[in-house]
Amino acid sequence: xxxxxxxxxxxxxxxxxxxxxxxxxxxxxxxxxxxxxxxxxxxxxxxxxxxxxxxxxxxxxxxxxxxxxxxxxxxxxxxxxxxxxxxxxxxxxxxxxxxxxxxxxxxxxxxxxxxxxxxxxxxxxxxxxxxxxxxxxxxxxxxxxxxxxxxxxxxx
Amino acid sequence: xxxxxxxxxxxxxxxxxxxxxxxxxxxxxxxxxxxxxxxxxxxxxxxxxxxxxxxxxxxxxxxxxxxxxxxxxxxxxxxxxxxxxxxxxxxxxxxxxxxxxxxxxxxxxxxxxxxxxxxxxxxxxxxxxxxxxxxxxxxxxxxxxxxxxxxxxxxxxxxxxxxxxxxxxxxxxxxxxxxxxxxxxxxxxxxxxxxxxxxxxxxxxxxxxxxxxxxxxxxxxxxxxxxxxxxxxxxxxxxxxxxxxxxxxxxxxxxxxxxxxxxxxxxxxxxxxxxxxxxxxxxxxxxxxxxxxxxxxxxxxxxxxxxxxxxxxxxxxxxxxxxxxxxxxxxxxxxxxxxxxxxxxxxxxxxxxxxxxxxxxxxxxxxxxxxxxxxxxxxxxxxxxxxxxxxxxxxxxxxxxxxxxxxxxxxxxxxxxxxxxxxxxxxxxxxxxxxxxxxxxxxxxxxxxxxxxxxxxxxxxxxxxxxxxxxxxxxxxxxxxxxxxxxxxxxxxxxxxxxxxxxxxxxxxxxxxxxxxxxxxxxxxxxxxxxxxxxxxxxxxxxxxxxxxxxxxxxxxxxxxxxxxxxxxxxxxxxxxxxxxxxxxxxxxxxxxxxxxxxxxxxxxxxxxxxxxxxxxxxxxxxxxxxxxx
Numbered sequence: 001x002x003x004x005x006x007x008x009x010x011x012x013x014x015x016x017x018x019x020x021x022x023x024x025x026x027x028x029x030x031x032x033x034x035x036x037x038x039x040x041x042x043x044x045x046x047x048x049x050x051x052x053x054x055x056x057x058x059x060x061x062x063x064x065x066x067x068x069x070x071x072x073x074x075x076x077x078x079x080x081x082x083x084x085x086x087x088x089x090x091x092x093x094x095x096x097x098x099x100x101x102x103x104x105x106x107x108x109x110x111x112x113x114x115x116x117x118x119x120x121x122x123x124x125x126x127x128x129x130x131x132x133x134x135x136x137x138x139x140x141x142x143x144x145x146x147x148x149x150x151x152x153x154x155x156x
Numbered sequence: 157x158x159x160x161x162x163x164x165x166x167x168x169x170x171x172x173x174x175x176x177x178x179x180x181x182x183x184x185x186x187x188x189x190x191x192x193x194x195x196x197x198x199x200x201x202x203x204x205x206x207x208x209x210x211x212x213x214x215x216x217x218x219x220x221x222x223x224x225x226x227x228x229x230x231x232x233x234x235x236x237x238x239x240x241x242x243x244x245x246x247x248x249x250x251x252x253x254x255x256x257x258x259x260x261x262x263x264x265x266x267x268x269x270x271x272x273x274x275x276x277x278x279x280x281x282x283x284x285x286x287x288x289x290x291x292x293x294x295x296x297x298x299x300x301x302x303x304x305x306x307x308x309x310x311x312x313x314x315x316x317x318x319x320x321x322x323x324x325x326x327x328x329x330x331x332x333x334x335x336x337x338x339x340x341x342x343x344x345x346x347x348x349x350x351x352x353x354x355x356x357x358x359x360x361x362x363x364x365x366x367x368x369x370x371x372x373x374x375x376x377x378x379x380x381x382x383x384x385x386x387x388x389x390x391x392x393x394x395x396x397x398x399x400x401x402x403x404x405x406x407x408x409x410x411x412x413x414x415x416x417x418x419x420x421x422x423x424x425x426x427x428x429x430x431x432x433x434x435x436x437x438x439x440x441x442x443x444x445x446x447x448x449x450x451x452x453x454x455x456x457x458x459x460x461x462x463x464x465x466x467x468x469x470x471x472x473x474x475x476x477x478x479x480x481x482x483x484x485x486x487x488x489x490x491x492x493x494x495x496x497x498x499x500x501x502x503x504x505x506x507x508x509x510x511x512x513x514x515x516x517x518x519x520x521x522x523x524x525x526x527x528x529x530x531x532x533x534x535x536x537x538x539x540x541x542x543x544x545x546x547x548x549x550x551x552x553x554x555x556x557x558x559x560x561x562x563x564x565x566x567x568x569x570x571x572x573x574x575x576x577x578x579x580x581x582x583x584x585x586x587x588x589x590x591x592x593x594x595x596x597x598x599x600x601x602x603x604x605x606x607x608x609x610x611x612x613x614x615x616x617x618x619x620x621x622x623x624x625x626x627x628x629x630x631x632x633x634x635x636x637x638x639x640x641x642x643x644x645x646x647x648x649x650x651x652x653x654x655x656x657x658x659x660x661x662x663x664x665x666x667x668x669x670x671x672x673x674x675x676x677x678x679x680x681x682x683x684x685x686x687x688x689x690x691x692x693x694x695x696x697x698x699x700x701x702x703x704x705x706x707x708x709x710x711x712x713x714x715x716x717x718x719x720x721x722x723x724x725x726x727x728x729x730x731x732x733x734x735x736x737x738x739x740x741x742x743x744x745x746x747x748x749x750x751x752x753x754x755x756x757x758x759x760x761x762x763x764x765x766x767x768x769x770x771x772x773x774x775x776x777x778x779x780x781x782x783x784x785x786x
Binding site for chain 2: 016017018019020021023024054055058059060061062076077078079080081082083084087090091094114115116117119120121122123125131132133134137138139141142
C-alpha cells in the first residue's frame, strides 16, 4: 500500500487544501478508501486521520468499502421522480436483490443513487458504468440486465 | 425570429454539419453519427466544402440526437447513424433536404429552419448564444464568433473600475438563484484592501431537475473562462477556481481542454496579451455534497475541508477563500459578461424587466412535450414558457403546477400561469427563480408526494451544523411520510406550517432557510390534496403508492396482453381473449400497466386502496363482439 501511494501522493506534499483532491485520486486508483490508505494519506499530508475521516464521511462520493465491477446509478432528480424513477429503482433492487449502496455478493453490481445526472429530458434515467439509459420503465429492467450480461460474454 | 447571430457562418465559406454531443444526445450515441457522416462525406469527396463537427447543446433535448446544417439552419431531429448517407447526399450541390428527418410541427408539417420551430421562436440567446453552433473543444471556433474580443477590449481600453461600472450598469443579478447584483459584488471585492483576491465560478449545480450550467460548460466553456478572466481584471485578482460537480465528467473534460487551449494562446497565465495583467485558473471537483453550492461551504470545500456554511457577516467579498476577498458568481453570470462588455450595458439593461434585466435560462422538464434548455427575456409569462415554447403537457393532460427553484423553490398552480417570470415576482408568489430548474407536473403528480420528495432531498443534504435545519427537516419529513402513507392526523397541516416557519427563520444558510418552501407553497395552493390524504386516506392524483391500487375495468378490457407483458412482477393475470386482472397481493404499483394500456381502451384505472372493486372470476372471457384484434 505504502509504495503504491507514495508516487500518487508526491505531487501534493506540502500543499495546502488538497485533502479532497488526494482522496479523489486515491479512490480513483484503488476503487475505494481502505483504512491503511487513509493512515498513509494522513502521514503524508500531516493531518490527523480523524480529520480525514471527517471529510470522507461528509462527501457522498467517498467510500470505505469495495464496490462492484459495474456501478448502476439511478437518477433521483425531480424530472425522473415525477416520471416514475422511484419504481425503476425499486425494480432494479428486486432484480439484483440488493438495496441502495449495496454490492451483489459476486461483486458484479453496486446500486447507487445520484441526486441528478442532468439528463432530465431523458427521464427517468439511469447509468450503468459509462452508459446512460433514458426513458426507463420497470418493465425494461429485466431485459436490460440480461443484455448487459450477454454483451459482456461477447466481449470476453 | 430569435435574436441570435449565426455564429457558424465562418469566413472559409464551407457549409457545416453540426452534431450535438452534449450529454443528452451523446447518451443516444451521437458520436457514432459523426463517425458515420464523416465517412460518407469523404466518400462523396465533399471534405473540401463541408465541415463535420461536434457541438454542444442546441437545447431541444427531447428531439435528440440533433444535427444542424449551417449556414442554412436546417434542423434534423432524432437522427440515427443509418441516416448518415442521406444527410451526406443532401450536402451535394444538387442535394435535397432530407424531409423525413425534419422537425414536424403540431400541424404535421415539416419545419425546415430551426429558427422557425416554435420552441425557438420566442427565445433570446445570450448565455446560450454559441451552444450548439460551435465546437466546444476548439478555441478557434470560439474566437471566430468574437470570442475573447471582450477580454481584448477590457485589457486594451478599460480601467478595472470601468469594467465594474459597466457590469453594474447592466443591472445583471447573480444567476445562481439569490439574484444579488453582480456589479455590486464586484465593486465590493474591488474595494477590499486585502490581497490576494480570488474569483470563483460556482458550477456546483446540484438542484435536481436542473442542467443549465452543465450544458453551458459542455457547449461553450470558453465564454465562462473569458468572463472569469474579465472578473479577475475587474476586482484585481490573479487566481480563479471553477468548482464543478464530479457528476459532470464531460463538462470537466471540456473545461480542461479549454483551459489548456487558452493558456496556449496566452489568454491565461502571466502577462495576458502583453497587458501586464496575469490570471490563472484551476478546476476543483466537488465530491458529492449539495450544500457546497452555498458560497461559504463551497469555499471550505476548495480548502479541502467539510463543506459547512458559516455565519455571515463577514461576507465573502471581505473574507472568503482562505479568509481573503473573494467574488463568487454562477456559470451563467460569467457567460453573460463578455456579451455585456461587447454590446454594452445599455443594450443588456434594455432586455427583461427594470429590476431583473437580461435573460433567464431554464431547464424545462417534467411532463412537458419539449423538454430541454431554454433562454428567454426576463418577464416572459409562465404560460408562454410552458405552452408556447414547451409545447404544453405530454398527452394533452391538464397543467397542474410548475416547480421552480428546485428544493429551495416552490410549486405554482395554474392561477399563476400569467405571472411574468423574474426574481421578484416569483418570490412574491412563494417560489424562487433559483438557478433555473423548471419542472412541469400534471394531474398524475401528487403535490404532497412532490413536497415529500424535496424534503427527503434537503433532509439528506442538510450538513447538520444548525439545529433548525438538521432536526426541523427530519420532523417535517416524518410528517409527510406519514401523510403519504395514509397515516396522517388532523392537525398535521398546521404543524407543518409551524415547523416550516421555524426552519425558515432559524436556519443558518440558504439551504435551511428555503427548505420549507416546497411544503409551504403546496399547502398554500393545494391544501385540499393534503386534506384528502389525511381525512379520506385518498391520494387524488393516484400517485401515493400506499393509498392507490391499479384495477382493470372488466367492461373496458379487450385482453390485448400489453399490460400482461409489461408487468415486471407477473401481477397481471389473463390470456388472449381472457379479461385481465391485477393480482393485488403481487402488485408493486409501479404503474407500467397503466402506462401501456392503449388510450383507446383506458381499461386500467387508479382507485383508492380502500375502494378496490371485486374483479371478475379469473378466466372470464371477453365478450365476442369486443374481442381485440391485436
